[in-house]
Amino acid sequence: MELKYVGLSEINGPLVVLDGVKDVAFDEIAQIDLSDGTRRLARVVEVSQDKAVLQVFEGTKGLSLTNTTTKFSGKPMELGLSKEMLGRIFSGSGRPIDGLGDIAPDKFKDINGSPLNPVSRTYPRNYINTGISSIDALMTLIRGQKLPIFSGSGLSHNKLAVQIARQAKIADDNGQGFGIVFGAMGVKNDVADYFKRSFEESGALERVAMFINLSNDPIIERILTPRCALTCAEYLAFEHNMHILVILTDMTSYAEACREFSSSKGEIPGRKGYPGYLYSDLASIYERAGIVKGSTGSVTQIPILTMPNDDITHPVPDLTGYITEGQIVMDRHLEQTGTYPAVAVLPSLSRLMKDGIGEGYTREDHSMCANQLFAAYSKVQDARALASVIGEEELSEGDKAYMRFGKLFEEHFINQGFDVNRSIEETLDLGWSLLSTLPKAELDRVDDEHLSKFYDPDKAKTLFGE
């Protein structure tokens, strides 16, 4: 016989408390039926002998101490999974919302996932060609990596994510399935629309599964959204051997949902009011990227987060940076000068890049070219700082050469149209041509052999003028 509990003993924000319950497990899912016939889902977040604290996914609006009956399911939150999920749109908690009816699940899985044993991982080594010069050359995306985009409000991160999703090619694509799982947490309606429209236009919609929690949807559902999306991604990658690119936006809204939930639970806050366990919590999302031994599929994550006030030391980007394998940072100044994509090259980084580039992956001169571009561009910053004090005219010849290099680099290398898809060869050749505008002696990260092969000031002159 199923036990049902009538009424509640306390309601506080998204949390409700039930007294006198029996045999309730930590983290299990309950259904709350309202007297008006609607149903809400809730999760047990704290339990003791006679009392359970539940968070209600759809919010507690309209709940009273008497108008509910609660039933416990005996299971943690599970998501029904099927290959049919590609091409469909779901709510943040995994309900289909595109009006095409329910899916026929072929399997149910706990949305919290389990930690992947480091012994069972395959170290990611194969690069994904995004066709975007700044990313391919300087912060190469590797299959199985988690590489977030750190952006700010009003920057073109969404456009960049769409371009990556559209152009992403896997180096040794052998006809294996490639899919996209898109998780939107607390995004504005038009952002969700933008992604949907963009996928439609590029004809990719049938290989995209979308999980959408809009900014006016309940916050508890927001906490589930990335977990549902990743459960779906893991299923497609590891059971159907597909290469899945997961785009999660916006992680800052997600973290704020965690904060709201934590404070209503009365927990002791850490930095800026975020819960002390935010690191572990974010890690339980980001770490669900990778490649499992024995499977040919992969989960690659591109989470997008907006840095409040463009502050990279804010807890959300900060903790994210410690978990993810690098970051792509967007720059407001570049954006304002009309550069797209406005990637700030110096603070951006891909940690897995070193093992996924070079001979056999991209081209043998890749790491040398990338290193030299980084080193040269960092000198550009010094020259600019100096120029802002003493004026450009007063700079030494060497510094002037760097000023010029910096300008060309931003105009021709970083700047790239939304529809321009450059191959890795084009990108690297462009990089060498730009480096060739500098005096040969300045290229101290390149050995002589490569220098004689790629250093070509004449070609640079024809490309960029004197």
Added chain:
Amino acid sequence: MDTIYSINGPVVKVKNSRTFSMQEMVYVGKKRLIGEVIRVTEEFTTIQVYEGTTGLMPGESVEGTGSAMSATLGPGILDNIFDGIQRPLKKLEELSGAFIADGANVPSVDTQKKYSCTITVNVGDRLSAGDIYCTCPETQLITHKCMLSPLSKGGEVIWRAPDGEYKVSDTVVKIKTDSGEQQELTLCQKWPIRTPRPCKQRLPGTRPLITGQRIIDTVLPIAKGGTAAIPGGFGTGKTMTQHQLAKWCDADIIVYIGCGERGNEMTQVLEEFSELIDPHTQRPLTDRTVLIANTSNMPVAAREASIYTGITLAEYYRDMGYHIAIMADSTSRWAEALREISGRLEEMPAEEGFPAYLPSRISEFYERAGYVENLNGSEGSVTIIGAVSPQGSDFSEPVTQNTKRFVRCFWALDKSLAYARHYPAINWNSSYSEYVGDLEKFYTENVNENFMNVRQQISSILVEENTLMEIVKLMGTDVLPDDQKLLIETARIVRVGFLQQNAYHKDDTYVPLEKQYLMMKTIVDFYTLAQKALSDGVLYDSILKTGWSDKIIKIKYDIPNDRPEMFGEYEKQMAADFEKLTEVA
């Protein structure tokens, strides 16, 4: 029977029980999850659970084990990878597949494998605490020595097994204590992870841990048995530096603790270390490595324990007379685990939500390092190198500040160096090492009597450059007089040619001390010659035109590690070139 009263994340409470003692290991629930008692009051016993508590119900049983959280110490630890509470991850994979399931109960070391043992005692011998009674080759590199537990009162050997093949749990020696009790000794023993293993006495650290990394060995050295912290924001190369040290330092055994870090990084260590050959012994690095992995999505309570598990394993090998280096990456995650558990216990927070006992916990950890004389008379050391991940790259946050108080070596990683891809991105101005004085004798006697002198000159060049840079930032280099331009140029040679080191170059990834010295000497020689040339009226530009600065910068690639005699040619050539310059002038 004691049962669960309440569950809140990894914290479980038992009501009205008087059976548990502090820090006792317990089994929680039907799945027998491993937990530890962290608070006992009249009403509640609080337990932190080292595994996921999803699905746990009030009313399920809690069973005490009567002993504290302990590590199993015996052959089979090396060349292995454990989780935070010493469960072998390879075994867990066989048991539950690629994803780690809860409640797996696996012995820490392989109980079926047989080791070829030599019993080193005879009937009638007297054994006291710490004495070795049996040895066996654990890997091709390391001989395992089984010792009488440090807590034992000792006794007389009354039986010994013949030499031969034994499993970990086989009895090989029996002793009779003074009180007449009989004790059976196997190849393994247990030790509570939170208690330091005792030693006879601490010795001063006078030998450096040689790492082959130039900025560390010469500018900021660390002694064997010393402590160092590597703080740095994300992307500054903490993990990379730790990997380089783990690969190349001259410790006998490396304990690598991946504490709350990325899963892929642990996989990388696993893959890379099994392929890499140790330069000192020509064996794969895994032969001398123990990995402890609690990746950031594994249970948080086990993260707190992983640090103690790691150091207990290290101390055990130290007792055998080995030199151990611990890489803890990263201690900030461990501190955050403390904070998380403390928050769940509703303790009064101190700075930034960290518990008030954070400094004492950090100091307890670092104090377990040291160069010691063991109970059995041998000498061994434990060196701790802890990475710190400051929130927001702000070194004034509590974990960095408290760590700074308890370590003697501070290798501060710098974002702007990392952005310029200058690796290792250790900032020579804000870092320090208190071991320089202790190690002076070693360097003078074993490398070159002139070593400290040359090192000092290199440091002064860097310090002077730092002062000059303030002017350069405002006015550019053109306005400086020639001798200061020369200093800036020499400092550039030091930075690019000496401090910057290429981990992916076959020669440059590990540089022997002798070559390090000769490189420094060449730079100092250049500076002296060039200064003299300037005072003889040679133009600064003609000094630049000799091309020596670039030639010295490329020495790291051009002179192989095994051809130090080539430096002599460089020296002659350079002297000749400068003589020509002076003649022309």
